[in-house]
Amino acid sequence: MPEKKELELNPVFSVSEYIEFLNIGLKKFGAAKITGEVSSVKMGPTGHVYFAVKDKSGNALVNCIIWRNNYNLCGVKIEIGQELIMNGCPDIYAPRGTLSFKAKTIELKGEGALKKAYDELKNKLTEEGLFKEEKKRAIPNFPEKIGVITSKQGAVIHDFLNNLGKYGFKTKMIDARVEGQEAVKEILNAIKSFENKDIEVLAIMRGGGSLESMMPFNNEVLVRAIVDFPVPVIVGVGHDKDISLIALAADAMVSTPTAVANLLNQSWDQAILLLERRERYIIDNYEEIVTDASLILEQSLRTIYEIKDLIFEKYRKIDTNTRIAFQNFAYCLQKTEINLKSLWSKSIVLKFESFISTVSQKIENITKIIFFNNPERQLKLGYSIARFNGKIVKSVGSVSTGGDLDIRLVDGLIVSKIKKINKIK
Amino acid sequence: MTKEDVSTQNLTKNLKQLSEITTWFDNQEEVDIEEGLKKVKQAAELIKTSRKRLQSIENEFEEIKKDIDGESKE
Numbered sequence: 001m002p003e004k005k006e007l008e009l010n011p012v013f014s015v016s017e018y019i020e021f022l023n024i025g026l027k028k029f030g031a032a033k034i035t036g037e038v039s040s041v042k043m044g045p046t047g048h049v050y051f052a053v054k055d056k057s058g059n060a061l062v063n064c065i066i067w068r069n070n071y072n073l074c075g076v077k078i079e080i081g082q083e084l085i086m087n088g089c090p091d092i093y094a095p096r097g098t099l100s101f102k103a104k105t106i107e108l109k110g111e112g113a114l115k116k117a118y119d120e121l122k123n124k125l126t127e128e129g130l131f132k133e134e135k136k137r138a139i140p141n142f143p144e145k146i147g148v149i150t151s152k153q154g155a156v157i158h159d160f161l162n163n164l165g166k167y168g169f170k171t172k173m174i175d176a177r178v179e180g181q182e183a184v185k186e187i188l189n190a191i192k193s194f195e196n197k198d199i200e201v202l203a204i205m206r207g208g209g210s211l212e213s214m215m216p217f218n219n220e221v222l223v224r225a226i227v228d229f230p231v232p233v234i235v236g237v238g239h240d241k242d243i244s245l246i247a248l249a250a251d252a253m254v255s256t257p258t259a260v261a262n263l264l265n266q267s268w269d270q271a272i273l274l275l276e277r278r279e280r281y282i283i284d285n286y287e288e289i290v291t292d293a294s295l296i297l298e299q300s301l302r303t304i305y306e307i308k309d310l311i312f313e314k315y316r317k318i319d320t321n322t323r324i325a326f327q328n329f330a331y332c333l334q335k336t337e338i339n340l341k342s343l344w345s346k347s348i349v350l351k352f353e354s355f356i357s358t359v360s361q362k363i364e365n366i367t368k369i370i371f372f373n374n375p376e377r378q379l380k381l382g383y384s385i386a387r388f389n390g391k392i393v394k395s396v397g398s399v400s401t402g403g404d405l406d407i408r409l410v411d412g413l414i415v416s417k418i419k420k421i422n423k424i425k
Numbered sequence: 426m427t428k429e430d431v432s433t434q435n436l437t438k439n440l441k442q443l444s445e446i447t448t449w450f451d452n453q454e455e456v457d458i459e460e461g462l463k464k465v466k467q468a469a470e471l472i473k474t475s476r477k478r479l480q481s482i483e484n485e486f487e488e489i490k491k492d493i494d495g496e497s498k499e
Contacts, residue, residue, distance in 0.1 A: 344493055356483055359440065363475050366443045370468040373450040375458040385458055392458075408458060 105181030141267035147199035163261035178206035183216035208238025217244035236260035379410035
């Protein structure tokens with residue numbers, strides 16, 4: 001084993017052990033960024049790319065290999081004559097004993113090349129329709145759960161958070177490099193990670209920069225990942241002349257983190273405005289209703305007071321009339337009583353008393369008449385009644401001598417004989 | 426004349442009889458002492474009952490008057 005042999009003073013390696021020993025050293029110490037011009041290129045059957053780069057002078061050449069995954073991620077189509085910058089480390093392929101530079105990332109070198117690659121990819125994706133407006137999804141209203149991909153270094157995330165409104169946003173951030181070819185991998189991983197998270201909007205942000213520094217944001221894999229992302233994506237990437245392709249692919253693009261925050265705030269801000277307007281509207285309407293109600297109430301009260309006054313007036317009239325009627329009735333009663341008393345005392349009593357008096361007087365008169373006419377009264381006074389042949393003797397001419405003369409006294413009858421008659425002249 | 430209860434005797438009828446008796450006396454040219462005495466007795470009886478009846482009526486009237494006057498004072 002190499003480790004054990006390192007400890008020995010004069011180790012003897014087998015070839016494979018030695019190559020393994022060298023590869024460990026190369027991996028540890030040979031990692032570098034190199035640049036050169038592509039002199040040959042060959043696509044392997046499994047998708048890995050084998051190519052060679054040389055100095056412009058042509059004095060030095062190194063064989064290179066980039067595995068399929070990394071090649072697909074880098075967004076560069078390797079062609080002979082291109083100047084590349086590669087990041088990786090050397091490695092000896094044991095079966096052949098050849099040394100190759102294993103590139104992890106590659107990128108084009110030079111403004112022209114970068115622009116050309118940008119234009120070509122832009123045209124290709126445009127033809128595919130990835131940037132079409134009708135493909136854009138609307139940023140949901142009142143978003144709460146926000147996914148953020150940016151570097152935690154720098155001012156971007158601070159600008160974003162400082163400008164995000166106090167609307168109860170729940171922000172999840174994944175830190176990712178936003179410059180250099182490593183950025184593609186990290187941003188892609190972050191996107192993949194967010195695919196399984198509960199978010200409503202994804203925001204990818206970075207500040208502005210040169211075309212070269214922006215190249216990760218012109219990466220085809222990232223563009224497709226954004227197009228296929230399950231929720232709307234906002235890209236807030238500063239740019240000078242050329243808009244980054246992921247910005248074109250995004251559902252909404254702005255150029256600053258503040259603008260991303262404003263876009264997320266927008267529906268909330270509008271809702272607040274709408275609420276304020278509605279509140280004003282409700283208050284105005286309510287005030288109007290209250291005013292109307294007050295007017296109606298006042299009118300109703302006036303009407304009620306008027307009706308009340310009318311009722312009370314009527315009541316007063318009825319009361320007065322009733323009192324008058326009662327007084328009249330009482331007066332009538334009094335009068336009737338007086339009349340009755342008068343009738344009783346003056347008419348009935350007096351008349352009846354008078355009647356009694358009259359009757360009494362009459363009885364007394366009759367009594368007197370009877371008294372005076374009572375024959376016994378005369379007899380008691382010494383007078384007597386003489387009858388001749390049954391008839392009362394009022395004259396001597398009605399009797400004859402020798403006849404019987406009956407004399408009635410008060411206490412008896414004297415039967416006598418007439419002896420002599422003397423007529424008084 | 427049969428004796429009747431004073432309360433049921435008719436004063437008007439008595440007075441009428443008494444009036445007839447007095448008329449009888451007024452119309453007599455020749456006094457029939459016997460008849461006159463009868464009439465006197467009849468009249469005396471009528472006067473007596475009439476007085477009683479009148480007294481009874483007066484009493485009754487006083488009661489009514491008292492009653493009526495008492496009610497009106499109340």
